Amino acid sequence: MAGSHHVGSESSLASPSDQPHRTAFHFQPPKNWMNDPNGPMYYNGVYHFFYQHNPFGPLFNPQMYWAHSVSRDLINWTPLNHAFAPTQPFDINGCWSGSATILPGNKPVILYTGLDSEHHQVQNLAVPKDLSDPYLQEWVGYTGNPVINLPDGIQHDDFRDPTTAWLANDGKWRVIIGSQKDKKGIAFLYRSEDFVNWSMHESPLYEVAGTGIWECPDFFPVCVDSNNGVDTSVMNSRVKHVLKVGLYDYTRDYYLIGSYTPEKESFVPQNELTLDALRYDYGKYYASKSFFDPVKNRRILMGWVNESDSETDCIAKGWSGLQSFPRSIWLDQNQKQLVQWPIEEIKMLHENEVSIQNMNLEGGSIHEIVGITASQADVKISFKLTNLEKAEELDMSGIDPQVFCSEMDASKKGKFGPFGLLALASHDLFEQTAIFFRVFQNNGRYTVLMCSDQSRSSTRNGLDKTTYGAFVDIDPQQDEISLRTLIDHSIVESFGGGGKTCITARVYPTLAIGDDARLFAFNYGTESVLISELSAWSVKKARINIEETIGCT
Numbered sequence: 001m002a003g004s005h006h007v008g009s010e011s012s013l014a015s016p017s018d019q020p021h022r023t024a025f026h027f028q029p030p031k032n033w034m035n036d037p038n039g040p041m042y043y044n045g046v047y048h049f050f051y052q053h054n055p056f057g058p059l060f061n062p063q064m065y066w067a068h069s070v071s072r073d074l075i076n077w078t079p080l081n082h083a084f085a086p087t088q089p090f091d092i093n094g095c096w097s098g099s100a101t102i103l104p105g106n107k108p109v110i111l112y113t114g115l116d117s118e119h120h121q122v123q124n125l126a127v128p129k130d131l132s133d134p135y136l137q138e139w140v141g142y143t144g145n146p147v148i149n150l151p152d153g154i155q156h157d158d159f160r161d162p163t164t165a166w167l168a169n170d171g172k173w174r175v176i177i178g179s180q181k182d183k184k185g186i187a188f189l190y191r192s193e194d195f196v197n198w199s200m201h202e203s204p205l206y207e208v209a210g211t212g213i214w215e216c217p218d219f220f221p222v223c224v225d226s227n228n229g230v231d232t233s234v235m236n237s238r239v240k241h242v243l244k245v246g247l248y249d250y251t252r253d254y255y256l257i258g259s260y261t262p263e264k265e266s267f268v269p270q271n272e273l274t275l276d277a278l279r280y281d282y283g284k285y286y287a288s289k290s291f292f293d294p295v296k297n298r299r300i301l302m303g304w305v306n307e308s309d310s311e312t313d314c315i316a317k318g319w320s321g322l323q324s325f326p327r328s329i330w331l332d333q334n335q336k337q338l339v340q341w342p343i344e345e346i347k348m349l350h351e352n353e354v355s356i357q358n359m360n361l362e363g364g365s366i367h368e369i370v371g372i373t374a375s376q377a378d379v380k381i382s383f384k385l386t387n388l389e390k391a392e393e394l395d396m397s398g399i400d401p402q403v404f405c406s407e408m409d410a411s412k413k414g415k416f417g418p419f420g421l422l423a424l425a426s427h428d429l430f431e432q433t434a435i436f437f438r439v440f441q442n443n444g445r446y447t448v449l450m451c452s453d454q455s456r457s458s459t460r461n462g463l464d465k466t467t468y469g470a471f472v473d474i475d476p477q478q479d480e481i482s483l484r485t486l487i488d489h490s491i492v493e494s495f496g497g498g499g500k501t502c503i504t505a506r507v508y509p510t511l512a513i514g515d516d517a518r519l520f521a522f523n524y525g526t527e528s529v530l531i532s533e534l535s536a537w538s539v540k541k542a543r544i545n546i547e548e549t550i551g552c553t
């Protein structure tokens with residue numbers, strides 16, 4: 001199954017001057033196109049990460065390969081040969097997304113979508129050629145592939161992206177596959193006793209009319225009383241289940257939280273799938289996938305972060321696509337939403353810590369955070385607001401936060417807000433990516449809005465500079481308003497309210513690059529805010545997809 005193509009090797013420079021937008025600690029291939037994360041898993045001391053890769057160029061091509069990298073710490077990654085290449089009748093037109101499952105006896109398997117010789121989307125099974133190879137470098141397709149064929153009545157290109165499977169008490173494995181019929185998004189449910197013979201359950205696990213095709217579904221349990229993750233097959237009264245679907249029509253990952261009963265194959269969500277529904281990330285982020293990490297009993301999430309520059313730019317750069325920094329993901333105490341946080345291993349890359357406590361940020365002021373490499377940084381800042389009765393009165397119900405953030409961009413003064421960070425800023429602030437909050441009140445209730453404003457992120461035209469926005473479900477009377485932002489040359493990943501609201505953006509500064517980039521805390525509101533705590537670090541370059549002795553990672 002392994003292709004003869006190698007992914008190539010990354011140069012040792014973080015961002016050479018002709019590549020100011022390559023990242024230092026985000027996962028990306030040495031060159032060419034990458035989209036969805038595939039089959040992340042932990043096996044015998046090694047983390048495996050596969051991804052959709054076009055080895056022949058920096059643009060999407062349906063003839064996808066599965067590239068494969070391994071890591072011992074989720075930070076430094078070693079590239080291996082492709083795991084799957086489109087070579088067999090069941091995947092000759094492309095090896096598309098899929099997931100790994102660890103079967104009893106510690107046997108990893110992968111289910112992935114193949115585009116067969118008739119361009120039908122079918123589901124294929126693959127196993128490692130040699131389980132004693134610590135890096136599982138070669139994978140072989142099951143001789144009876146495909147194991148799941150296109151269902152009757154479904155269009156040939158509307159059936160893809162199998163999830164990690166889960167095992168219920170009846171001894172049957174379950175897997176869901178994304179689909180649509182007449183614009184109704186569907187998660188088809190298949191069951192199997194042996195992982196080879198699969199039959200479709202009479203009803204889908206879930207479906208919602210009018211949502212279009214569901215890509216890259218994910219279905220997993222989350223604990224109701226702990227931040228720990230659990231294996232995908234765990235089912236008991238102490239877990240709820242999450243169904244995540246990628247809506248192709250909007251390139252957004254939405255999720256539902258609910259109760260799953262395997263005996264009835266019923267999933268009853270507590271929230272609705274509408275365009276205002278919960279999202280993992282309210283910026284540029286798609287096709288994500290989670291896996292259970294038994295080493296630290298946590299669930300880890302990674303998602304594809306596409307470029308915001310043009311195809312011509314991607315051809316000039318020679319690459320396209322990043323993965324988000326791995327995030328731990330768990331159910332919030334209120335059980336109404338998920339929380340995400342960069343995995344703690346990022347500390348391995350921290351240096352030059354800078355900290356500030358209890359600094360008043362007057363209305364209309366900025367404060368430069370010096371002493372760190374602002375183009376490669378991890379920043380945590382918490383704001384404390386007093387005199388909240390002075391907050392602007394505004395009924396935010398029915399308001400689209402993204403539209404509001406683009407109309408009320410970082411230059412528009414309010415009372416409480418905008419305040420936050422100016423990342424990847426040039427010395428004259430001509431270039432800046434502003435991640436900020438605004439606080440409003442209505443009938444004694446407060447609303448916290450978080451925005452990521454890319455409108456001044458680059459002097460260049462022809463970029464997607466969409467401003468993103470979302471609400472943060474916190475009460476500023478009780479809670480400080482916290483922001484954590486990972487800055488890595490062309491990606492700005494922000495976590496508001498302790499990870500309750502995440503926004504990721506891609507930016508391409510021309511002035512604020514390398515050592516010329518600066519970082520500021522700012523408050524353009526009229527009311528002052530207190531920076532109760534700020535910690536910021538330079539983030540060292542990780543060894544990502546640099547060929548080396550594998551055992552050293």
Ligand SMILES: OC[C@H]1O[C@@](CO)(OC[C@@]2(O[C@H]3O[C@H](CO)[C@@H](O)[C@H](O)[C@H]3O)O[C@H](CO)[C@@H](O)[C@@H]2O)[C@@H](O)[C@@H]1O
Nearest residue numbers: 035036052060064096097098113160161215216248287
């Ligand atoms: O690589 C195939 C897998 O990617 C997914 C989700 O990302 O489907 C991709 C899809 O193509 C669109 O997305 C491309 C990047 O992912 C984009 O560059 C292309 O122009 C888009 O059409 O593939 C089909 C056919 O193009 C389209 O319906 C999808 O959105 C996932 O579902 C695949 O397994």
